[in-house]
Structures are given as C-alpha cells and as structure tokens.
Amino acid sequence: MFISFEGTEGVGKTTLIHKMFDHFQTNGRDVVLTREPGGTPMAEQIRSLLLSVNHEESMSHDTELLLMYAARAQHLKQVILPALAAGKIVLCDRFSDSSFAYQCAGRGLSRDKLKLLNDNFVEKMPDISFWLDAPIELGMTRARERGALDRFEQEKVSFFEKVRSGFAELHRNEPNRMKRLDATQSPEQVFVDALTELKDLS
Numbered sequence: 418m419f420i421s422f423e424g425t426e427g428v429g430k431t432t433l434i435h436k437m438f439d440h441f442q443t444n445g446r447d448v449v450l451t452r453e454p455g456g457t458p459m460a461e462q463i464r465s466l467l468l469s470v471n472h473e474e475s476m477s478h479d480t481e482l483l484l485m486y487a488a489r490a491q492h493l494k495q496v497i498l499p500a501l502a503a504g505k506i507v508l509c510d511r512f513s514d515s516s517f518a519y520q521c522a523g524r525g526l527s528r529d530k531l532k533l534l535n536d537n538f539v540e541k542m543p544d545i546s547f548w549l550d551a552p553i554e555l556g557m558t559r560a561r562e563r564g565a566l567d568r569f570e571q572e573k574v575s576f577f578e579k580v581r582s583g584f585a586e587l588h589r590n591e592p593n594r595m596k597r598l599d600a601t602q603s604p605e606q607v608f609v610d611a612l613t614e615l616k617d618l619s
C-alpha cells in the first residue's frame with residue numbers, strides 16, 4: 418500500500434506520519450517512511466536546490482515543476498516502486514498532489530503541463546492520500562515557530578490560500594483517493610480519523 422500525506426505548511430503532517438509509521442511497525446508490518454522532494458541522496462540534492470533561498474537568480478515556475486518531477490522520478494525508481502514490489506507499506510510525506518496544489522493552483526502553471534509529466538513519469542499514484550486541512554494562519558504560525566523559513570515558507574498568505582484551494586479541488590475530483598482530515602483537531606484525533614479511513618479502504 419502506498420500512502421501520501423499532503424497539506425499546506427505546519428498542519429501536522431510529520432506528527433501524523435510518525436504515528437502511522439509506529440502503528441504499522443507495532444503491528445509487525447514492513448513499512449518505509451520517505452518524503453518529497455527528496456527520499457534518495459540525489460533527490461535530496463534537488464530538494465536543497467528547490468528550498469534554498471540563496472540563489473543569485475529567481476527560480477522560474479517551470480524549473481520548479483521540472484525539478485519536482487526529476488526528484489520524483491528518481492525517488493520512484495530507487496525507493497517507492499522497489500518497496501511496493503517487495504510488499505512493503507510506503508508512507509510518503511508529500512507526492513504529486515503537492516505539485517498540483519503548489520505549482521498549478523499556487524504558482525499558476527497549467528494543468529496540462531503537470532498532466533504531461535504525471536502521466537509520463539509517475540507509474541504509481543498513492544492508493545490513498547491524506548490531506549490535512551487547516552486555516553492558513555494556523556499553519557504559518559507553527560512554521561514560523563520552527564525557525565528559518567525556506568523558499569516556499571517565505572510565500573505570502575494569498576499563495577497558500579491558492580494552494581489550499583488546489584488541495585480542495587483534488588479532494589472534490591478524487592474523493593475516493595484524496596481524504597480530507599480536519600487538522601484543527603488534536604493530533605490524536607487526526608490519527609484516529611486517518612485510521613478510520615484506512616479501515617474503510619480495506
């Protein structure tokens with residue numbers, strides 16, 4: 418099973434993923450925890466390029482999208498597909514839905530560009546994706562408390578509102594795969610809700 422975790426900044430994705438990881442391990446399941454952009458040494462280098470605020474030139478939106486997919490292609494081949502083939506559960510912190518929400522809904526790139534890349538370079542979409550949804554201000558306060566802001570975290574509230582509406586659009590279009598979790602609740606309740614969705618799936 419391939420599960421991804423999505424949402425805007427500071428909505429508690431990391432907490433939920435770790436709870437889920439512990440849950441599967443405790444139940445004796447073989448589970449892999451990974452993230453995007455990144456997840457392999459080469460893809461992590463691409464991540465550094467994407468998140469760095471120290472570029473001498475501004476990164477074009479097309480470059481950003483292509484780098485996301487370059488990292489994803491490497492990650493799929495090296496980590497995700499082999500793990501799934503070996504019968505493992507893969508928990509991934511962000512995947513293609515983030516490209517739709519951030520690069521299309523947020524940056525304004527066309528859906529056609531993303532579709533071209535996703536159709537050709539993503540062999541396997543998650544079986545289920547959790548969208549942790551919370552008001553933007555709440556998450557941004559949490560992100561600011563974590564320290565230095567990366568290139569995305571430095572964006573304005575209006576950008577993240579667009580990203581959030583992108584996730585909402587995905588949820589509307591693919592309700593069976595893209596599950597919304599109310600991330601304003603306690604981490605424990607978010608976890609319980611996620612487990613309920615997983616039980617419904619099996």
Ligand code: TYD
Binds near residue numbers: 454512516520
């Ligand atoms: P992440 O480390 O998950 O950020 P956070 O912990 O703040 O949620 O992801 C890094 C950033 O990359 C995040 O701001 C969202 C962005 N991103 C995209 O814009 N497109 C993508 O396809 C992915 C995977 C991430």
